[in-house]
Amino acid sequence: MNNFELNKIAGAVLAGALLVVAINEIANIAVSPTIPEKAAYAIDTGTEAVSTEAVATAATEGPSLGALLAAADPSKGSKVFKKCGSCHTTEDGGKNKIGPNLYAIVGKAKGAGAGFSYSAALTEKGGDWSFEDLDAFLTKPKDFIKGTKMSFAGLKKPTDRANLIAFLRTLGSSSIPLPAAN
Ligand code: HEC
Known part of the structure; x- marks a missing residue:
């Protein structure tokens, strides 16, 4: 193997590595997940309904x-x-x-x-x-x-x-x- 051939192989390896990095970057940009602040489907756990605040409000409402x-x-x-x-x-x-x-x-x-x-x-x-x-x-x-x-x-x-x-x-x-x- 002469020097020229070695250079070609090294170049190919380097190009391959660059390609992997580039694909990774593109993929990240393309599918970068934007996480919403609120879940699209809120699960009603019922905790809000029994919060002390809600009870207090309920207590102050209604007839005097x-x-x-x-x-x-x-x-x-x-x-x-x-x-x-x-x-x-x-x-x-x-x-x-x-x-x-x-x-x-x-x-x-x-x-x-x-x-x-x-x-x-x-x-x-x-x-x-x-x-x-x-x-x-x-x-x-x-x-x-x-x-x-x-x-x-x-x-x-x-x-x-x-x-x-x-x-x-x-x-x-x-x-x-x-x-x-x-
Ligand atoms: C298990 C026994 C018990 C039951 C049942 C009970 N009490 Fe009492 N009550 C007491 C005691 C003991 C005191 C004194 C409290 C203290 O000194 O902290 C008291 C104090 C009071 C006072 C204050 C009296 C004062 O002279 O200042 C009132 C008013 C009162 N009770 C009303 C009621 C009413 C109305 C009910 C029913 C809904 C009731 N209690 C049920 C034991 C009871």
């Missing part, structure tokens, strides 16, 4: 507490109270059970029941049991007063709470005006 209370039925509320009766009495001067007596609780100062030892969390919350505070507390006691010793999950249905609060209002405190029904 005033409107619910204006339409509330105390006799239905007395049935809802069956969930509370194992721990609370309602009559004037009734005894404390696991929870304090609830006579005239609407508008009463928090943690003011005689002879009941409240949690520090409840007494520190302060203020009166307004309609709004009762509604918030009864929705989820441990959310409204972190550290309360009232072991009750809460009432999810706004109408149940409104009927119940309307019933509590009949316990010696029905003169307390309802909040505006707007």
Whole structure:
């Protein structure tokens, strides 16, 4: 093999290598994948529907507490109270059970029941049991007063709470005006 032939072979190898590089480049440009930011077919995992934000929005929508209370039925509320009766009495001067007596609780100062030892969390919350505070507390006691010793999950249905609060209002405190029904 002379030099000339060797050169031809080397040239052929080099050209081949260049061709491979060139084809690779062209292929990359031709089929370069553009990845879309959103999937073409969004898969509904249902997570959005149960996000806390959505729940919070849902909770603030719907009729106001005033409107619910204006339409509330105390006799239905007395049935809802069956969930509370194992721990609370309602009559004037009734005894404390696991929870304090609830006579005239609407508008009463928090943690003011005689002879009941409240949690520090409840007494520190302060203020009166307004309609709004009762509604918030009864929705989820441990959310409204972190550290309360009232072991009750809460009432999810706004109408149940409104009927119940309307019933509590009949316990010696029905003169307390309802909040505006707007
Ligand atoms: C398992 C027992 C239990 C059940 C059921 C229960 N409670 Fe209570 N409740 C308590 C206890 C204990 C406290 C005192 C909480 C504290 O000191 O943190 C309390 C406190 C309260 C207070 C505050 C009283 C005050 O003097 O400040 C209200 C109002 C109340 N409960 C209403 C209700 C209503 C209405 C229901 C029914 C939907 C209910 N509770 C169900 C045990 C219970």
